[in-house]
């Protein structure tokens with residue numbers, strides 16, 4: 001079983017994506033977002049027990065030698081991947097072995113104001129940054145950042161990064177009912193997003209089990225908010241789950257549990273991604289009480305029992 005790799009999982013916009021977790025032992029994030037699917041955790045400034053890039057690269061090489069190339073290699077952490085101090089070396093080495101596969105990093109944007117992080121992120125094919133609010137009080141309420149992280153620094157950093165990053169920049173906005181869905185805040189956010197000028201905005205709401213008791217907005221509200229962004233000339237993708245195809249992937253029982261721990265999957269994901277044998281293992285694990293079903297926002301998810 002791999003220590004750092006998980007999935008592949010179907011990601012809504014990126015197709016088949018092999019996840020690389022830089023913090024496999026424990027959530028390491030400098031935010032504690034209300035909607036986090038990894039559960040509540042005190043924000044921290046470092047990755048818990050950092051590992052060497054070579055160990056991670058060896059696993060990626062092994063995976064690529066035994067499987068069809070995924071569409072993306074996605075760098076994430078059980079938390080925030082830019083806290084990993086060897087990220088620059090890691091992405092350089094991945095770029096040497098990835099072939100046609102693209103690289104993607106999912107960051108909460110907390111470190112984007114740092115010049116060295118900006119430089120490292122230019123080495124990815126796609127960078128996806130989060131921006132849930134532009135007012136300091138709403139930012140603190142929804143993302144619960146570590147003390148000292150300010151939204152004005154983040155916004156400034158995003159603008160600087162856009163100027164030097166020529167590949168695909170996506171900004172993800174996640175709407176939580178009664179927290180960041182106020183129209184005045186959305187208008188301010190639209191103005192700032194226009195100034196940053198990303199290639200695309202992914203606008204979504206909670207659709208996985210959240211860390212705190214918070215609620216999604218419905219699709220009509222999401223469409224109304226999207227219109228405000230579109231009126232500013234922004235390219236908005238309202239995030240919807242799609243039923244698709246996929247190459248089929250075979251996972252062991254331990255790999256299934258490990259994947260569901262890091263990311264609950266819908267029954268639709270499971271149907272689309274895994275082989276018949278893997279689906280049988282999933283049924284078995286459910287009967288044994290090692291994984292369970294949960295309904296979130298009208299969708300059924302399979303989650304690992306922690």
Ligand code: SF4
Pocket residue numbers: 029030031032033035036037038078079080108
């Ligand atoms: S959602 Fe992302 S940024 Fe927010 S606490 Fe979870 S891992 Fe950190």
